[in-house]
Amino acid sequence: MKRVFRAGVMGVVAAVALSGSALAADYPTKPIEMIVAFAPGGGTDVAARSIASFMEKHLGGGARIAVINKPGAGGEIGWTAVAQAKPDGYTIGFINVPAINALVVEGKAKFKMDDFQPIANLVYDPGVLVVGKNSPYQSVKDLVEAAKAKPGSIAIGTSGAVGSSEHITILNFERLADVKLTHAPFGGTAPVRQAVLGGHIPAATMNLSEALQLSREGEIRVIGVMSEGRSDYLKDAPTFREQGYDVVAGSSRGIAAPKGIPADIVAKLEAAVDKALNDPEYLEAAKKAEIPLHYLASGDYKAFLEKSTADLEATWKVSPWR
Amino acid sequence: MIDALIHALPHVFAPANLLAVVIGSVAGLVVGALPGLTVTTGIAILIPITFGLDPLFALGMMAGMYNAGSYGGAIPAILMRVPGTPASVATILDGYEMTKRGEAAYALQVAVVSGVIGSALSAVALILFAPPLVKVSLLFGPAEYFWLAMLGLATISALLGDDLVKGVTASLIGLLIGTVGQDLTSGTERFTFGSLELMDGFSIVVLLTGLFALPPVFQMAEESIKEGMSAAALKFRKQRSVLREWRYFLPVWLRSSAIGVFIGIMPGAAGSMSSFLAYNDAKRVARSPETFGQGNPEGVAASEAGNGADNAAALIPALSLGIPGSGVAAVILGGLLVHGLRPGPQLFRDHPDVVYGFMLQMLLSAFLLLVVGGLAATRIFGQVLRLPRVVLAPLIILFVAIGVYAVNNAMFDLYILVGVGLVAYVMEKLGYPQAPVVLGLILGPMAESQLRLSLTISQGNPAVLVSSWVSIIIALLTALVLVTPLYRAWRERQRKPAAA
Numbered sequence: 001m002k003r004v005f006r007a008g009v010m011g012v013v014a015a016v017a018l019s020g021s022a023l024a025a026d027y028p029t030k031p032i033e034m035i036v037a038f039a040p041g042g043g044t045d046v047a048a049r050s051i052a053s054f055m056e057k058h059l060g061g062g063a064r065i066a067v068i069n070k071p072g073a074g075g076e077i078g079w080t081a082v083a084q085a086k087p088d089g090y091t092i093g094f095i096n097v098p099a100i101n102a103l104v105v106e107g108k109a110k111f112k113m114d115d116f117q118p119i120a121n122l123v124y125d126p127g128v129l130v131v132g133k134n135s136p137y138q139s140v141k142d143l144v145e146a147a148k149a150k151p152g153s154i155a156i157g158t159s160g161a162v163g164s165s166e167h168i169t170i171l172n173f174e175r176l177a178d179v180k181l182t183h184a185p186f187g188g189t190a191p192v193r194q195a196v197l198g199g200h201i202p203a204a205t206m207n208l209s210e211a212l213q214l215s216r217e218g219e220i221r222v223i224g225v226m227s228e229g230r231s232d233y234l235k236d237a238p239t240f241r242e243q244g245y246d247v248v249a250g251s252s253r254g255i256a257a258p259k260g261i262p263a264d265i266v267a268k269l270e271a272a273v274d275k276a277l278n279d280p281e282y283l284e285a286a287k288k289a290e291i292p293l294h295y296l297a298s299g300d301y302k303a304f305l306e307k308s309t310a311d312l313e314a315t316w317k318v319s320p321w322r
Numbered sequence: 323m324i325d326a327l328i329h330a331l332p333h334v335f336a337p338a339n340l341l342a343v344v345i346g347s348v349a350g351l352v353v354g355a356l357p358g359l360t361v362t363t364g365i366a367i368l369i370p371i372t373f374g375l376d377p378l379f380a381l382g383m384m385a386g387m388y389n390a391g392s393y394g395g396a397i398p399a400i401l402m403r404v405p406g407t408p409a410s411v412a413t414i415l416d417g418y419e420m421t422k423r424g425e426a427a428y429a430l431q432v433a434v435v436s437g438v439i440g441s442a443l444s445a446v447a448l449i450l451f452a453p454p455l456v457k458v459s460l461l462f463g464p465a466e467y468f469w470l471a472m473l474g475l476a477t478i479s480a481l482l483g484d485d486l487v488k489g490v491t492a493s494l495i496g497l498l499i500g501t502v503g504q505d506l507t508s509g510t511e512r513f514t515f516g517s518l519e520l521m522d523g524f525s526i527v528v529l530l531t532g533l534f535a536l537p538p539v540f541q542m543a544e545e546s547i548k549e550g551m552s553a554a555a556l557k558f559r560k561q562r563s564v565l566r567e568w569r570y571f572l573p574v575w576l577r578s579s580a581i582g583v584f585i586g587i588m589p590g591a592a593g594s595m596s597s598f599l600a601y602n603d604a605k606r607v608a609r610s611p612e613t614f615g616q617g618n619p620e621g622v623a624a625s626e627a628g629n630g631a632d633n634a635a636a637l638i639p640a641l642s643l644g645i646p647g648s649g650v651a652a653v654i655l656g657g658l659l660v661h662g663l664r665p666g667p668q669l670f671r672d673h674p675d676v677v678y679g680f681m682l683q684m685l686l687s688a689f690l691l692l693v694v695g696g697l698a699a700t701r702i703f704g705q706v707l708r709l710p711r712v713v714l715a716p717l718i719i720l721f722v723a724i725g726v727y728a729v730n731n732a733m734f735d736l737y738i739l740v741g742v743g744l745v746a747y748v749m750e751k752l753g754y755p756q757a758p759v760v761l762g763l764i765l766g767p768m769a770e771s772q773l774r775l776s777l778t779i780s781q782g783n784p785a786v787l788v789s790s791w792v793s794i795i796i797a798l799l800t801a802l803v804l805v806t807p808l809y810r811a812w813r814e815r816q817r818k819p820a821a822a
Contacts, residue, residue, distance in 0.1 A: 039649075040366030046656040049370040067370075070731050073504075073521035077732070080518070155779040162509030184778045185506045187771065190589040190645045190652070197643060200463025201779055213644060213666035281374070288662025322509050 027089055027265050031064040034255075035085075035093035037078025039071040047123060047253055048094050050285070054276035059268065074164070075099055076109060083111035087260035092119065092269065097252045098165045101309045105316050106163065113309050117261050118301040120273040121254035124294035125207040126227035127169055128237070129156075130220045132199045140224040140243045143203060144177045151180035157196065157204035159189040163321045166205045168312070169226065169249040171319045176245050196220055207251060208234065209292055226250060233290055252294065254301055270298050326674035327449070327682065333378050333675060334682045342379045343687050346386025347694040353387065354394020355406045355703065357535045357718075358725020360527060361391035365653045369660055377661040378679045384654055385683040386690065388633050393437040393695050396626055397703050400429045403538040404718060408530045408594035409629045411760060412601040416614060416621030423617055426707075428562050430700045434691060435564045436575060436623040440630025441688035443579040444586065448634040448641075449681045455635070456642050459587040461792050464775035468787065469796035470588070471769035474595065474761065476803040477602045483615070483755040492754050496762020499524055500770075507774050519734040523767065526594070528726050528735045529742055533759060535722050536743025537750045542715040571623050574604050578624045582631025587638050589647050595764055598757075600628025634684045641665050641677060 036048045045067070052065040059065075070078035079100055082093035095116065103109040129140065137143045147154045158166035162185060170183055184201060186192035189210060195201040197219055212233055214220045222237040226249040230239055240247040255273060257266065276282055277295050286293055296304055315321075333339060346368075353364040364387050372380030395407030400417035413433060420429035447455060462470070482489025502513045503523030514520040564571065578600035585596040604624030605614040614621050636647030637654065644665035646652035655665055663673055670677050706714065726739050746756055773787075780786035788794055 040363055040653060042652070042656070045366065046369065046660060049366070050660055053370050068731050069366075072730060072732070073518040076521075077518050077730075152781060155781075161504060161506040182778060182781065184775055186775065187506045188589075190647075193643070193645050194460065194589050194639070195463055197645075198460035198463055200465075210644075213664050213668065217667050219643070219667075285660065285662055289659045289664065 025264075026061075027268060028059060028061070028063045030090060031066050032089070033085075033091045034065050034067050035078050035082050035091065036067055036069050037071060037075035037082075037094065037096070038069065040069050044094050044096060044253055045069060047291070050282070051122065051273070051276055054279050054282045055269075055272045058272045058275035058279070074103070074161070076103055079103075080110050082256065083115040083258055085258045087117070087258040087262075089257065089261050089265035089269070092255055092257045094253055095256045097254070097305060097308050098168070098249070098312055099251070101305070101312050102163065102165060102168060102321075104309065105312045106322060113305060115259050116256040116305075117259045117266060118298055118305055119255040119257055119266060119269045120298060121252055121294060121296035121301045121304065122273065122277065123253040123292055124250055125209050125252070125292045126225055126231065126248075126250035127166065127205055128208050128211050128222045128226065129203060129205055129224040129240075130196060130211050130215070130222050131203045132196050133219055133221060134199060135202065135221065137203070137223060138221075139238070140177075140240060140245060143223065144179050144245075147179040147181055152182050154202050155182040155184040157184045157186050157192040157201040159186055159192050159206065161185045161187060165249070165251060168315060168321050169205060169247065171321055172249070172315055173240075173245065173247050175319055176247060209290060212290060231292075233292070252304075254296070266298055323678070326670075326678045330675050330679035330682055333679050334382075334686060336378075338376070339378045339382045339679075339683075342382035343386040343683055343690060344694065346383035346388075347390035347687055347690050348386075349383075350387035350390030350392075351394040351397075351695055351699060354391035354410075355397045356725050357398060357404050357406050357722045358527065358531050359728055360407055360649075361388060362649045362653050363728060364391060365650060365657065369653070369657045372657065372660070377663060377676050378683070380657060380661060381654075381676070381680040382683045382687075384657055385680065386687045388650055388654070389437075389441045389630065389684065389687040389691055390695060392441070392629055392633055393434060393626065393691055396433040396437065396622075396629075397430065397695075397700070400433060400622070401426060401704060401707055402714075402718065404535040404722070405530065408527055409597045409632070410625070411530055411534055411594070411757065412597040412625035413622055413629075414534065415601065415625075415757060416616070416618050417625075419615070419617030420619065420622070425617070426704060427700065428564075429619065429622055430704075431562075431564050431696075432571075432619045432622045433626045434695050434700075436571070436578075436626040437630040437695070438688050438691050439575045440579045440582055440627035441633050441691065442630075442685060443575075444583055444631040444634035445681065445685035445688055447583050448638055448684060449678070452638045452642055455583070455587050455638050459589070459639050459645075459647070461790070462588060463790075464772045464779065465787050466790065466792045466796065467588075468769055468772040468776060469793050469800065471765045471772060473796055473800045473803065474599060474765045475769065476800045477599070477606065478758055478761050478765075481598070481602060481605075481755065481757045481761060483758075485753060488752075488754045489758055492749070492756065493758035493762040496759035497766040498762075499529070499759070500763045500766035503767075506771060507778060517734075519732060524738065524763075525729060525735060526763065527729050528738050529763065530594075530760060531722055531726055532739045532742030533746045533756045535718070536739070537747040537756075539715050539718050539722075540743070540747045541750075542711045542718075545711060571620070574620050574623045575627045577603055577607070578627035579631040582628040583635040585628075586632040586635025586647050589639060589645050594760075596632040597625040597629040598761055598764075600624045600631075630688070634681070634688075637681075637684070641669060641680075642667060 036045050038044045048067050052067055056063045056065050070081050085091035104113050131137050156170055160166050167183055174181055192204050196204045211222055215222045224240045225237050226240055226247050353359050365384050395410030396413045398404040398406045399410040399413045403414055403418040405411045417429045478493055504511050504521045581600045582596040601624045604620055605611045636651040639645040639647050640651040640655050646655050726735050776786050
């Protein structure tokens, strides 16, 4: 009896001692929390909820991922929660570039970019400059010339506030084209789209995926895409580069964990995202919804994050947005 | 379009899809009835579940949840003075007074029938008049929204209550609370005291729940020595038939539904505005406005019809342009995207079965509300009132806390909830009405941000405010609302000396 007891004790001790490494092998043994820094129903939320179910499938072993919305302060609340979570692989979150880097560069965030362990990037959506269908501007050049003739007379609507990524893009554009524009922050995508369609604002910035349908229907005109090359989804729309302005900007959505998470768990999560993104069922749905998928594995994602932070730091030095 | 509608009919009434609407309605009723838990959250949770399912099954659940959830809020509002959703706050004003008189069943019946009428008319507007209504919504830019907010603020007087000074104070408190948060135009943080949680201002759901759901619970705790309502006082048997009194309610229904549809198609106007503005309007035109707030069934009818009419209408700009007219419509858009259905004019061309099917489901779920939310559900929910208050009060607090926590998953919101609840309790004891706080809170920031946007776009030229005929008309209406009482007062004064 005593022996049995002793064996039991030894077993427990061994189990406790091993649990550190056993953790990763069995991972996940409890539900994983996926923090979304925006409200339910937004673009990031829908992306998170749809990938979560496919990640569950490819993590295997009855893995459960719970999407937790922690919206507020332009994402800062949710991202702080990810950065400060226990790095055990049971808290991961969606981060959005360049919004998250901008907060860090301004120096007001409670986290640094080093506080995150990048897992994988999923989506990259280039920015676009659009005008209403009855607008006199056919190209970026038209708009620049009009703005040069009357500095500040052209207002550009954005869905954000002062200091949002779209605002930063406008500042960059102003610097590169040497013009003065007026930033009109609408605070949401719905009102700014309504204002462009109704002709209440001369031009607006949005993401390409948000402009696709309206542009194909001829309700709005995309006068410049902020990507290196033309988009496959909208081949007719010229890029800023083609028109002589080196404006490349867009927003990306990817998954990150707090730094210090075991490397084998990172690998597991990374593999799950990779497999999920190659799942025919998911691909089909993403293609139908025209989601601009852009997979970057952990290492590449890290490099991408570092580059965008460096770019923003350069911008901040020349034209601080606050 | 008729072809598409007829084509979509068999899909809508396919047993599985019919079941989806029923399931959605039942779930919506529960989500709506739980304070703090909103339809937005409910539908967001539905989206991933419906991933591999047939689009009409998924959309059927959403349609059911949308209409039933928006009515569900009225149940605790009428029975316990606890609003289940922000939009049901206006229902409390008369609904709870009716319950106190022992007319709970009648009040719920008025609410459900008015909700059905509002939602159904809204669905009909969605099916028949989507293209022209979208054009109307596009006429509204920042300047027009500014005037709309001013018009709303001008009509606030109907909600002020008996004591003018206290009513005005309450609306000013609302305006003050509305200033909290980051200023979009300059980036300055106002009254946030460095708190991240306050950067977007107070969350309306949290604030409304604190303002309206907690004081009645504290009141219950005060009276906890009392027993629950006796079975006799509850009277859930049919009292009067709303349907037989349709002539009496018809004008309120029509006016409120028109207001609801109008606010619904406006992306820049908050959804909970509809019920308030409809209530305001009903009181303003009523022959005896003083009976509002004292248990006038017309108040319940106006609020619920306005609330229901907001639903399908908010989908009009969402489906045809991809611009959601409300928070719920935004989530439904997300749900459509998951099924590869991209909103826009081509949606109607490429997937007429699904679009018209979904519209019909909105109509169907409106009528289903009569069955699901009718007397049976009312009786079940009504049993809650039989609980002794010692049990009921903590139960409500529990549900409210869970619901409010679920909004942002933040402890901070619970602190705000309790803080606001205590303040509201004191306000109530001192006779300050809470309803004007809400309107100040919703309309103040709207007026401010839209005014600044229009001036930013025009580079400070105030002429932009009267540069369109829509602006001018709404501005004149505002002036009319403000001047009418002055004119009446002046005529009264003219008459008096003559009589003396």
